Amino acid sequence: MKVLLGIGGSDDSLEALSRTVERAVEAGDALTIAILDNPESERSPAEVEAAVEAVLADADLEATVCRVTGDPGSELVALAEREEFDELVLGGGMRSPMGKIRLGHIAEFVLLNSRVTVTLVR
Amino acid sequence: MTDERSTAAGTPADPFPVPPLTFTDASGREVRIDVLSSSDDAGFESLVEMYDDFDPSMRAQGIPPVGERRVRTWLQSLLVLDSHNLLAWLGERVIGHATLVPDGEDHELAIFVHQDFQGSGVGTRLIRALLGYGATRGVGAVWLTVERWNHAAITLYEKVGFETTNAEALDVEMELDLSAVHTESTG
Numbered sequence: 001m002k003v004l005l006g007i008g009g010s011d012d013s014l015e016a017l018s019r020t021v022e023r024a025v026e027a028g029d030a031l032t033i034a035i036l037d038n039p040e041s042e043r044s045p046a047e048v049e050a051a052v053e054a055v056l057a058d059a060d061l062e063a064t065v066c067r068v069t070g071d072p073g074s075e076l077v078a079l080a081e082r083e084e085f086d087e088l089v090l091g092g093g094m095r096s097p098m099g100k101i102r103l104g105h106i107a108e109f110v111l112l113n114s115r116v117t118v119t120l121v122r
Numbered sequence: 123m124t125d126e127r128s129t130a131a132g133t134p135a136d137p138f139p140v141p142p143l144t145f146t147d148a149s150g151r152e153v154r155i156d157v158l159s160s161s162d163d164a165g166f167e168s169l170v171e172m173y174d175d176f177d178p179s180m181r182a183q184g185i186p187p188v189g190e191r192r193v194r195t196w197l198q199s200l201l202v203l204d205s206h207n208l209l210a211w212l213g214e215r216v217i218g219h220a221t222l223v224p225d226g227e228d229h230e231l232a233i234f235v236h237q238d239f240q241g242s243g244v245g246t247r248l249i250r251a252l253l254g255y256g257a258t259r260g261v262g263a264v265w266l267t268v269e270r271w272n273h274a275a276i277t278l279y280e281k282v283g284f285e286t287t288n289a290e291a292l293d294v295e296m297e298l299d300l301s302a303v304h305t306e307s308t309g
């Protein structure tokens with residue numbers, strides 16, 4: 001399956017990274033990882049890219065890694081459609097101190113606007 | 123007008139009650155509201171029972187979790203965080219729970235009322251008592267999130283003084299500053 005993972009550096013997106021890489025190894029997915037500018041994230045795109053490279057090296061998986069500039073949600077949706085991905089994967093939201101799940105703005109936009117199937121990793 | 127801040131927008135004029143307290147609900151049942159102390163094992167078990175029997179369709183934003191083991195883990199994590207917790211009791215049965223969980227300088231609020239007691243006035247009493255209790259414990263800014271479609275809850279939060287601070291997401295974020303409110307003295 002042709003899978004596009006979007007990550008902006010929040011904790012849930014890094015969790016999605018390791019789980020998606022794990023799955024790609026098992027299932028033989030063709031994985032593309034898009035690094036997004038997420039203003040809600042504390043990590044810079046360079047830090048996120050280093051984390052991505054480390055996880056890929058650990059798993060011994062070849063994947064395409066690219067940086068997406070501009071509005072992260074709409075650029076990700078456009079990329080998924082343009083390059084005919086089968087699935088778009090994102091982090092499944094952060095938990096508040098109370099334990100309530102809160103979706104990030106990118107995930108909300110993608111869920112509502114994507115024509116490609118979306119997976120939120122929990 | 124003795125305290126200018128008490129009349130500012132979002133700070134209700136009515137003083138919040140301080141628990142313990144009892145009242146008669148809309149169906150004539152006598153309900154008691156009291157603090158859950160961290161050493162009250164029996165209270166904790168009764169609370170686990172309430173959530174274990176909680177209507178799954180009434181869950182909000184992933185809580186309460188489903189299944190007794192997960193409920194237990196979740197509640198223990200709240201208590202470890204030094205949260206302030208109130209329980210509503212009908213006899214020996216817990217029928218409602220309201221909590222203030224520390225979040226840096228602020229507190230996150232949540233309230234759950236068992237499905238058999240919704241619409242009976244328990245929620246209003248419970249949240250007002252929690253805010254009164256929080257004020258006596260030095261709690262300042264309180265925030266919460268609520269699903270956009272949950273009009274009953276949003277109305278309740280507005281009634282006690284919460285104001286919307288962010289409505290751009292799927293959930294609505296609301297806030298209330300407790301440092302500016304008055305409480306009733308219990309006497």
